[in-house]
Amino acid sequence: MFDALRTSIDGTVIEPGDADYDAARKPALERFHDARPQGIVRPKSAGDIAEAIAFARRSGLHLTPRSGGHCFAGRSSTTGIVLDLAPMHEVSVDGDTATVGGGTRLHQLYADLWRHGRTLNIGCGQTVGIAGLTLGGGLGLLGRAHGLTCDRLLAAEVVLADGRIVSTDDDPDLLWALRGAGGGQFGVVTELRFATIADPDTTLFHLTWPQPDAADVIERWQGFAASADEGLNANIRVVAGTDSERAPTLHLFGIHLGSRADTERLLALCGDPATSDVAELPYQQAKPALSGLGAEPTSDAPRHERSRSEFFAQPLPRAVIDQLLAAFAATRESGTYRELNFTPWAGAYNRPDESATAFAHRDELFLVEHLQQLPAGRIDAWVDESWDITHSHGSGRVYPNFPDSDLDDPLTAYHAGNLPRLRELKHRYDPDRFFRFPHSL
Numbered sequence: 001m002f003d004a005l006r007t008s009i010d011g012t013v014i015e016p017g018d019a020d021y022d023a024a025r026k027p028a029l030e031r032f033h034d035a036r037p038q039g040i041v042r043p044k045s046a047g048d049i050a051e052a053i054a055f056a057r058r059s060g061l062h063l064t065p066r067s068g069g070h071c072f073a074g075r076s077s078t079t080g081i082v083l084d085l086a087p088m089h090e091v092s093v094d095g096d097t098a099t100v101g102g103g104t105r106l107h108q109l110y111a112d113l114w115r116h117g118r119t120l121n122i123g124c125g126q127t128v129g130i131a132g133l134t135l136g137g138g139l140g141l142l143g144r145a146h147g148l149t150c151d152r153l154l155a156a157e158v159v160l161a162d163g164r165i166v167s168t169d170d171d172p173d174l175l176w177a178l179r180g181a182g183g184g185q186f187g188v189v190t191e192l193r194f195a196t197i198a199d200p201d202t203t204l205f206h207l208t209w210p211q212p213d214a215a216d217v218i219e220r221w222q223g224f225a226a227s228a229d230e231g232l233n234a235n236i237r238v239v240a241g242t243d244s245e246r247a248p249t250l251h252l253f254g255i256h257l258g259s260r261a262d263t264e265r266l267l268a269l270c271g272d273p274a275t276s277d278v279a280e281l282p283y284q285q286a287k288p289a290l291s292g293l294g295a296e297p298t299s300d301a302p303r304h305e306r307s308r309s310e311f312f313a314q315p316l317p318r319a320v321i322d323q324l325l326a327a328f329a330a331t332r333e334s335g336t337y338r339e340l341n342f343t344p345w346a347g348a349y350n351r352p353d354e355s356a357t358a359f360a361h362r363d364e365l366f367l368v369e370h371l372q373q374l375p376a377g378r379i380d381a382w383v384d385e386s387w388d389i390t391h392s393h394g395s396g397r398v399y400p401n402f403p404d405s406d407l408d409d410p411l412t413a414y415h416a417g418n419l420p421r422l423r424e425l426k427h428r429y430d431p432d433r434f435f436r437f438p439h440s441l
Helices: 021-025 046-059 106-114 130-135 172-181 211-224 260-270 283-290 318-328 382-391 410-429
Strands: 012-014 039-042 063-066 081-084 091-094 097-101 153-159 165-167 188-195 201-210 232-240 249-256 275-282 303-312 337-344 366-375
Touching: 012 021, 021 039, 046 063, 046 081, 046 153, 046 165, 046 188, 091 106, 097 106, 106 130, 106 283, 130 172, 130 188, 153 172, 172 410, 201 211, 201 260, 201 283, 211 232, 211 249, 211 260, 211 318, 232 260, 232 318, 249 260, 249 283, 260 275, 275 283, 303 382, 318 337, 318 382, 366 382
Parallel strands: 039 081, 063 081
Antiparallel strands: 012 039, 091 097, 097 188, 153 165, 153 188, 201 249, 201 275, 232 249, 232 337, 303 366, 337 366
16 A cells, blocks of 8 residues: 555655564554554655655555654554654764754764763663654753753754645744654654753762661652752652562662762762762763663563653652652562652753743652553552652643643643643644644644
8 A cells, every 4th residue: 555655755664564564563662562553654854754744644544753762652653654763863963063863862862972072961761762852851860950852952854744844943933842842743853953062070879778768868859859059960769679579679869960079968968878889970971870770670571661740849748758658668469560750850940931942841849750560461550549649749740751641631731831822833833633642732
């Protein structure tokens, strides 16, 4: 059925029955593996994407872009056409500006930037796609000092729903929308241009505490993590591994754009850890060392992942922290895995006004994520129970890159006061909602 498209593009088309179809169709997250697209298109240019959009329109097929690693809501999967941007991964650096292909993943981007002594405020996940990360906001280890990834976005090339190839250099409204609400909403982003950051010297730290000390550490962390100098990015990950007999462990980890002595002075506010590793390292060495720190290694066995999260503008009361940790450590089946993640906010994240970009969450202190992995076919209510414990103290706002299908009003949670303008722009750029998914604009 795709013969006409094959003859009109330089890229490739993969259909059911092709030798590499199963590998090409599968999204990163196990729970979306049942999605079987009628075709996977791997474009080499914006022109190829425009042709794929035109073909999808003529054929009445849903088309969704896949720009990188994963989507927690499965938005990069469809039974129609998956537009896999993986071949479009060129990176060029000119002074402090980087131009990045829409299919580039973070491991390549870091390496290409580091060769020029530059970097960006992006995350640790090696296989995450830069386009999806940026278009939903983009948090990372340098975020409290340099803001969101989308705050560094200077311009983008976009293929719109009608096939036009446009640049945001000529359209500030589209650039505004892409800075925090652009993932799969307004068009296919083929290229991004960023203002990069000089690669900094850092102090890396990783401290651990046993379960009985976790509530004290979280309570103390709330008192300084978001108010400390912006060079400090101190994250908490509480882990209950698949060995159900093993007690949970709290990991405090991150970087500081300061000396080891200054870092240790700040971390002392959390009390005495069971283990401590603090070292001054170039960011090129510190960043890889923190990837997945404290988390359980990926399992070869199929495991379904589910998470919920929320922003908080005020500290959690101690009684809520105690209840949260009691539920976390409650009996669970062997083979299940749980995480509680506390991510500090404020600093440069909060410097712009809410309406300055589409990303609206500019007055928060921290983010809490409740994450679970289960063996295929198992059901566990812990994620919802844990989220319910903290929800009444939250701001009701949710990071767009952590989509949550169980929210009563997800669009307001993601976009807050920017939602009316975003709806107007959706109508302008995609009036018949060609780019759609559950809870799209």
